[in-house]
Amino acid sequence: MGWVQAGDYEVALEDGTVVCRNASGRRLKSVPAKLSDDPAVLGLRQLVEWLERHERTCRADVERWMVRSFAVPAPVVARVWPDPAWQGVLRDLVVATDDGATGFLRDADPERGIGIVDLDGDTVRLTPDEVRIPHPVLLDDLDDLREFAVELGVEQSIGQLYREVWHRPDDLSADSTTVDDYAGGKYDQLRFLFGRTTSLGYQVRGGQAVCPVLEDARAVEARVWLGDFDPYESTATGGLSWSDAEGRTLRLTEVGPVAWSEGMRMAAALYAGRSTEKQEEAA
Numbered sequence: 001m002g003w004v005q006a007g008d009y010e011v012a013l014e015d016g017t018v019v020c021r022n023a024s025g026r027r028l029k030s031v032p033a034k035l036s037d038d039p040a041v042l043g044l045r046q047l048v049e050w051l052e053r054h055e056r057t058c059r060a061d062v063e064r065w066m067v068r069s070f071a072v073p074a075p076v077v078a079r080v081w082p083d084p085a086w087q088g089v090l091r092d093l094v095v096a097t098d099d100g101a102t103g104f105l106r107d108a109d110p111e112r113g114i115g116i117v118d119l120d121g122d123t124v125r126l127t128p129d130e131v132r133i134p135h136p137v138l139l140d141d142l143d144d145l146r147e148f149a150v151e152l153g154v155e156q157s158i159g160q161l162y163r164e165v166w167h168r169p170d171d172l173s174a175d176s177t178t179v180d181d182y183a184g185g186k187y188d189q190l191r192f193l194f195g196r197t198t199s200l201g202y203q204v205r206g207g208q209a210v211c212p213v214l215e216d217a218r219a220v221e222a223r224v225w226l227g228d229f230d231p232y233e234s235t236a237t238g239g240l241s242w243s244d245a246e247g248r249t250l251r252l253t254e255v256g257p258v259a260w261s262e263g264m265r266m267a268a269a270l271y272a273g274r275s276t277e278k279q280e281e282a283a
Contacts, residue, residue: 006040016051018044055085062089062133063158067262068214069138071098071130074114081108089157094145097128104154105131119148137165137261166264168257176252178239182224182267185274191231196273202266211266215256219245222263224270237274240267 003010003021011020011031018041020031035041065072074097080086095105095116103116103124113127119141136142146161156162187193194204203210207228213220225238240263242250255263 004040004044006035006038009035011035011038011040011044013044013047016048018048051085055088058083058085058089059158062093066093066133066135066158066160067258069132069135069216069258071132074108074128074131075110077105077114077131078108078110092149092152092154092156093133093158093160094139095131096134097126097132098130099126099128101126101128104149104152117152119144121148133160135258135261136160136163137167137257164265164268166261166268168252168255168260172252174251174253177249178241179252179264179267180239181264182271183237183239185237185271187235187237187273188275189232190227190229190235192275193226193235193237193270193273194231197226197270200266200269209266209270211262213256213259213262215258218256220250220256220259222259222266224267226270237267237270240264 003012006020009020009022009028009032011018013019018031020028020035022028031041064070077090081090090105090108092104092106094102095114096102097114101116101118101124103118105114106117106123107115109115113125114131115123115125117123139145142161142165149156149161154161187196197204197209203212204226207226209224209226211222213222221243222240223243224240227233227235229235242252242255242259242263244250
């Protein structure tokens with residue numbers, strides 16, 4: 001931690017917070033108000049804001065790699081690993097390499113390759129060309145990985161192992177295009193449903209909640225009807241469907257495992273925010 005002069009005081013960053021000490025070196029409980037406009041204090045606070053944005057960007061990028069099953073060049077992982085923000089998101093994620101290895105990512109180095117802990121508990125060094133961060137619905141040994149993660153004390157920054165997953169049933173009708181499991185979630189006002197949708201990170205387009213997924217190089221959108229009328233009118237969640245890049249509605253049997261799971265996850269989350277009888281009585 002490097003101290004910077006700010007008037008008669010010194011300031012520094014500690015765990016993402018600006019701290020201050022006086023000329024005798026005694027730490028203060030807070031930064032004095034008279035230093036709020038000091039260039040050194042302003043610079044550190046702007047740095048904190050940038051670091052927070054950077055961390056959010058790293059988390060969003062890695063989650064997108066997982067949801068879209070992107071193949072990431074191994075040298076890229078090694079290049080960003082020294083950055084604490086990137087490492088904090090990538091460390092302990094389950095990765096699969098292009099040579100068939102799977103394990104928890106523990107290290108990445110341009111010279112030595114990547115280091116993983118495999119399901120046998122062995123630390124292995126690999127030099128693959130690419131790595132993937134599999135969506136949990138694609139992990140056949142998901143339950144074993146979850147148990148092993150508990151033994152290792154793994155804490156993942158993004159929801160991978162403990163992300164809720166839905167598997168597409170095998171007995172679907174060949175002509176079905178809609179899932180109504182989470183339809184009928186009532187909201188007192190449409191704007192509340194819009195707000196929940198965007199707060200969960202989904203798009204609102206044409207009165208629908210939209211979750212885009214890229215699976216097997218095919219763009220698919222999961223959609224749930226919300227409403228496109230007066231935002232102060234009551235509404236209810238509609239059925240869940242999927243469409244391709246041309247807007248064609250897909251039969252349920254055409255929907256891939258990741259698109260199915262992410263669509264059901266969105267529909268379930270929107271339904272969970274519905275108005276309950278107790279909330280209506282309180283209103």
